[in-house]
Amino acid sequence: MILEKIQKPNDIHQIPLRDFPQLADEIRDFILQSVSRSGGHLASNLGTVELTLALHNVLTFPQDKLVWDVGHQAYTHKILTGRKEDFATLRQEGGLSGFPKRSESDCDAFDSGHSSNSISAGLGMVYARDLCQGTNTIISVIGDGALTGGLAFEAMNNAAELETNFIIVLNDNNMSIARNIGGLSSYLSVIRTAQAYTGMKLNVTRSLNKVPRIGPAIVRTVHRTKSSIKQFFIPGMLFENMGLTYIGPVDGHDMRQTMRLLNEAKRVPGPVIVHVLTQKGHGYEPACRYPEKYHGIGPFDIKTGEPLSKKTKATYTDIFSQTLCQLGKEKGNLTAVTAAMPEGTGLKAFQQCFPSRFFDVGIAEGHAVSFAAGLALGGLLPVVAIYSSFLQRAVDQLMHDVCMQRLHILFAIDRSGFVGADGETHHGCFDLSYLSMMPNMTVMAPKSGRELTSMLWAAMDFEGPVAVRYSKDEAWEDPAGREEPIRYGKAELLKKGKKVAVLAVGSMVSVCLGLEKEFLEAGIDATFVNMRFIKPMDTELLDQLASDHELFVTVEENVQRGGMGEGVCSYLQMHHPHVRVKIMAIEDRFVPQASVYAQRRENGLSGQHIKESILSFFEEKAGGKI
Numbered sequence: 001m002i003l004e005k006i007q008k009p010n011d012i013h014q015i016p017l018r019d020f021p022q023l024a025d026e027i028r029d030f031i032l033q034s035v036s037r038s039g040g041h042l043a044s045n046l047g048t049v050e051l052t053l054a055l056h057n058v059l060t061f062p063q064d065k066l067v068w069d070v071g072h073q074a075y076t077h078k079i080l081t082g083r084k085e086d087f088a089t090l091r092q093e094g095g096l097s098g099f100p101k102r103s104e105s106d107c108d109a110f111d112s113g114h115s116s117n118s119i120s121a122g123l124g125m126v127y128a129r130d131l132c133q134g135t136n137t138i139i140s141v142i143g144d145g146a147l148t149g150g151l152a153f154e155a156m157n158n159a160a161e162l163e164t165n166f167i168i169v170l171n172d173n174n175m176s177i178a179r180n181i182g183g184l185s186s187y188l189s190v191i192r193t194a195q196a197y198t199g200m201k202l203n204v205t206r207s208l209n210k211v212p213r214i215g216p217a218i219v220r221t222v223h224r225t226k227s228s229i230k231q232f233f234i235p236g237m238l239f240e241n242m243g244l245t246y247i248g249p250v251d252g253h254d255m256r257q258t259m260r261l262l263n264e265a266k267r268v269p270g271p272v273i274v275h276v277l278t279q280k281g282h283g284y285e286p287a288c289r290y291p292e293k294y295h296g297i298g299p300f301d302i303k304t305g306e307p308l309s310k311k312t313k314a315t316y317t318d319i320f321s322q323t324l325c326q327l328g329k330e331k332g333n334l335t336a337v338t339a340a341m342p343e344g345t346g347l348k349a350f351q352q353c354f355p356s357r358f359f360d361v362g363i364a365e366g367h368a369v370s371f372a373a374g375l376a377l378g379g380l381l382p383v384v385a386i387y388s389s390f391l392q393r394a395v396d397q398l399m400h401d402v403c404m405q406r407l408h409i410l411f412a413i414d415r416s417g418f419v420g421a422d423g424e425t426h427h428g429c430f431d432l433s434y435l436s437m438m439p440n441m442t443v444m445a446p447k448s449g450r451e452l453t454s455m456l457w458a459a460m461d462f463e464g465p466v467a468v469r470y471s472k473d474e475a476w477e478d479p480a481g482r483e484e485p486i487r488y489g490k491a492e493l494l495k496k497g498k499k500v501a502v503l504a505v506g507s508m509v510s511v512c513l514g515l516e517k518e519f520l521e522a523g524i525d526a527t528f529v530n531m532r533f534i535k536p537m538d539t540e541l542l543d544q545l546a547s548d549h550e551l552f553v554t555v556e557e558n559v560q561r562g563g564m565g566e567g568v569c570s571y572l573q574m575h576h577p578h579v580r581v582k583i584m585a586i587e588d589r590f591v592p593q594a595s596v597y598a599q600r601r602e603n604g605l606s607g608q609h610i611k612e613s614i615l616s617f618f619e620e621k622a623g624g625k626i
Contacts, residue, residue: 001026008082009061009107012053020057020255024049028283030084031075032302038090039298039421040098041072043281043291047173047252051141051276052076054258055169058266059137061107067122069142071099071112072296073171081107091421093594098422113425114393115363116149118142119168123159126166137167137266144172145340148362159271160243166271167262168244171252173280173291239273248275253282292343296422316470319449320412321346323456324383328354331460335375337361337384339368345385345414365390369397376407381460385412388428388469389419395434398465403438406464410456416445416469417507417557418600423593428469429586432505433562435467436535442466443534445506447492449475450483451532458486469506471557473596476510491538497525500614501545504555505531505564511600511607512555518611524618534564539571546576551617553582555610557600560585582613 002019003026005011015023028049035042053076055066061081068074078096079087083105089095100108110121122140129136142152147170159166239246245268250261258276265272281287286305287294299308314322328334328350335357336350342360351358361368365386372382391398391413402409416428435443442462446452452470459466484492491503494513504512509530519526527545531538545552552572554565565583572579586603600606604613 003027003030003079003084006080006082006084009080010056011082012056012080013060017057017256020053024053024255025283027053027076027079030079030087032284034075034087034090035297036300036302038087038092039296039300040075040091041296042284043287043294044073045075046284046287047278047280047282048073048171049076049282050255051169051171051252051258051278052080054252054255054262055139055141056080057255057259058262059139062105062109064137065109065122065125065139066107067110067118067125067138067140068100068112069118069140069146070115073141073143074100074108077107078105081105091423091593093592093598095593097593099425111425113422114390115146116142116151117155118146119152119155119159122168123155123162123166126162126164130164137165139167139169139262141169141171144170144174145363148340148364150364150366156239156242156244156271162271163269165266165268167265167268168271168273169262170248170273170275171278172249172275173278243271245270245272246275247272249277250275252276252278311474313474314449315473316446316449316452316475317344317346317414317472319452319475320385320414320456320470321349323453324350324412325353327383327456327460328357331381333380335359335380335382337368337372337375337382339363339365339386339390341385341387344387345412347385365393366397369394370401372409373397373401373405373407376402376409377405381408381410383410383412385414387415387426388413388417388431389415389426392430392434398435398441399438402465403440406440408463409465410459411465411467412456413467413469415472417471418591418596419472420596420599421593424590427591428471429557429559429591431467431469432534432556432558432564435469436564436567437562438465440464441535442488444468444532445534446470446532447504447506447509447530448477448483450477451486451530454483454486455532458488462488471507473507476507478510478513486532489533489536489538491532491541492530493541494528494530495526497527498548499526500524500551500553500617501527501529501549502553502555502610502614503529503531503564503568505534505558507557508555508605511605512610514607515611519614522615524614526614531564534567537564537567537571539575542568542571543575546572546579549579551580551582551614553584553610553614555584555605557605558585560587580617582617584610584613 002023028046031045083096086096091098097104099113102108102111118140119142122138125138247261247265250257252258261274265274280291281294300306336347337359338345338347339361340363342348342351361371368384372384375382413431416431419426435441444455446455455468482494502512513528552568554568556564560583563585565585569581569583572581584604591599
């Protein structure tokens with residue numbers, strides 16, 4: 001096997017070009033086998049095997065820098081830089097990350113996980129190289145889906161002034177997670193049909209430069225004027241008019257052609273875009289046919305393409321999807337907005353039922369929020385469905401465009417709390433903090449699937465912006481059937497006890513209720529509260545419980561700073577200073593990939609930690625230490 005010859009960075013330089021097709025096949029099979037066992041991002045990685053081989057052929061690591069946008073297509077890069085043997089631990093606790101990580105290898109130039117930032121990061125590295133008088137090559141790889149993010153255009157605008165080499169590889173597979181939409185996608189579609197023009201600009205330039213005396217002058221004039229001749233002959237004029245040299249498009253699965261264009265790009269004295277066409281899922285028919293399904297997938301059977309573990313219960317996303325369709329039938333002004341994730345957020349069903357009221361704005365979360373503000377001001381009731389981690393990209397728009405104007409928009413925030421294998425960049429552990437700081441924002445979290453449905457219906461009648469955050473898990477239901485009606489700003493008292501009150505929110509309610517029997521066996525008659533509303537907080541209930549409780553324990557799958565626990569603690573210190581408060585939340589850190597259970601355990605949020613924390617309070621008290 002040729003792949004066995006790749007043991008460390010730059011070993012690929014010893015592989016003859018004639019063996020590259022076989023190497024690509026071996027890598028593709030290795031990725032397929034690995035992801036089928038561990039789960040991971042499959043379609044995007046299968047689509048970039050040849051492109052990555054071409055990039056590694058023209059680069060030397062770690063001197064040269066390769067910046068991956070999003071980073072979920074970097075498996076081949078990891079294999080070629082000596083990490084093949086670690087793939088058995090892919091996305092597992094203490095194992096290989098599913099994304100580039102500088103702490104993992106000095107061949108990873110930039111930690112990534114979110115989209116549209118690779119050009120900005122790469123451009124910064126270029127200026128740093130030039131100031132330090134370096135000569136290394138820097139390449140940023142960005143997908144056509146990520147190119148819809150405004151940050152990418154801000155970076156290209158800035159790059160236009162650059163006078164030294166900077167290569168931007170546009171990996172164009174006509175997909176983000178879902179199929180791309182909008183004007184940029186249509187523009188790139190036109191270029192995709194113009195493959196006959198591949199290399200024309202370079203060929204014309206080379207020919208003109210050979211003409212004695214006048215040739216180079218013509219080339220300079222054409223470059224300065226963006227003449228009509230150039231407009232006629234060269235695809236990619238959007239980039240050219242921004243001041244970036246455009247090369248392509250090229251078949252990204254044709255390694256020799258791609259390497260030729262990359263080597264040409266290295267000689268351009270300025271920013272250059274190499275437009276590469278790839279197929280998401282290339283080499284595995286199920287992933288080619290259903291790239292969205294195989295974007296991120298758990299362990300699966302390679303022969304059938306079916307997941308090894310079948311879903312037996314509805315997830316919170318499923319329940320959101322069903323409820324929103326019901327709401328859409330009742331409310332003709334209800335609209336739904338997503339940022340390139342109709343399937344992941346559960347909006348696919350709404351799109352099918354109400355296509356004219358569904359809007360996919362592409363990878364552009366800030367735009368999604370401001371766009372929803374416009375819908376609301378036009379008399380509609382927008383529901384914006386975005387993963388918690390991605391909503392962070394729109395904090396300014398949330399604050400100014402929505403909250404300041406107190407617009408009635410419902411934010412359905414999926415993937416809150418820990419998300420497991422995707423790790424640091426994808427956890428939804430900050431939303432309670434950044435949403436709660438915003439004036440006029442209402443923040444809720446359901447304990448169960450049934451409560452999520454109730455909250456969505458109740459939110460229709462609330463005023464101003466409303467955020468409902470829920471996890472990616474299968475929906476939990478209270479076996480005791482406790483389900484009080486939703487009242488604005490009111491928590492749910494699940495069980496009244498004495499001395500200690502456990503105040504939990506969202507996914508942590510079920511964890512805490514699981515301790516009820518153990519507490520009773522230990523002689524502790526605890527009170528259990530489902531907080532429901534993080535903002536506004538039910539201070540009336542806090543006042544009531546403070547009269548006959550010594551200890552409040554707050555439990556949340558969110559960072560401690562600015563979270564629900566600090567809100568409870570601040571209120572009690574001001575009004576009931578005699579009550580002790582124990583905050584159980586995520587400390588000031590980023591949490592690496594592992595199972596959700598392991599992430600809770602390592603951050604003191606497992607049932608065992610909660611139990612020990614409460615028991616230790618009473619043990620210390622009994623020992624006369626308090």
